[in-house]
Amino acid sequence: MQEMLRMILVLSLICSLSGLTLATVRQATAPRIEEQVMTYVQGPALAQVFSDYDNNPVKDRKSFDTASGPITVFPALKDGKLTAVAIETFGKGYGGDVGVMVGLSTDGSTIEGIGITTLKETPGLGARAVEPEYRDQFKGHSTKSIALKKQGGDIAAISGATITSMATVTAIDDAVKIFNQLKDKLPTAWGS
Secondary structure (H helix, E strand, O other): OHHHHHHHHHHHHHHHHHHHHHHHHHHHHHHHHHHHHHHHHHHHHHHHHOOOOOOOOOOOOEEEEEOOEEEEEEEEEEOOEEEEEEEEEEEEOOOOEEEEEEEEEOOOOEEEEEEEEEOOOOOOOHHHHHOHHHHHHHOOOEOOOOOEHHHOOOEOOOOOOHHHHHHHHHHHHHHHHHHHHHOOOHHHHOOO
């Protein structure tokens, strides 16, 4: 009986130390992991979204509180003046969430462009959302009515990937809603 209690105590001590070590490593590496995601996931998507800027949107990002929680906004600055912002939102795709970086003009009337940040869709079908032929149709589009052609809009869906197409449109709509919540705070956030 005493031997069994000793084994339980030793095993509990080992588990506690392992848990503490893992928690410490996670806490120590979290900022580095976040920066890597920002640089290698959001960064390339932002390059597809913005065309004319002279800042680093990843480094100049700011977080804002919204009704649904904090949201990160990436600015495009030209000569120190805010020209556009980007917001990452998600839509439910066939293979999981589709992350879309949505660039919006400072008045929120037009889409500057979109970039796909996360995608687990079917190769050759839904994965074609990253291709310029699909993404470019959003550039310069009004934010008032974004819908697929089969819903009465003017956005051509990806052939054979309606769910992915709907996911991107849903994500864009969500980004526009978030922008409208924040639009009064944005001009002063970067000193413009």
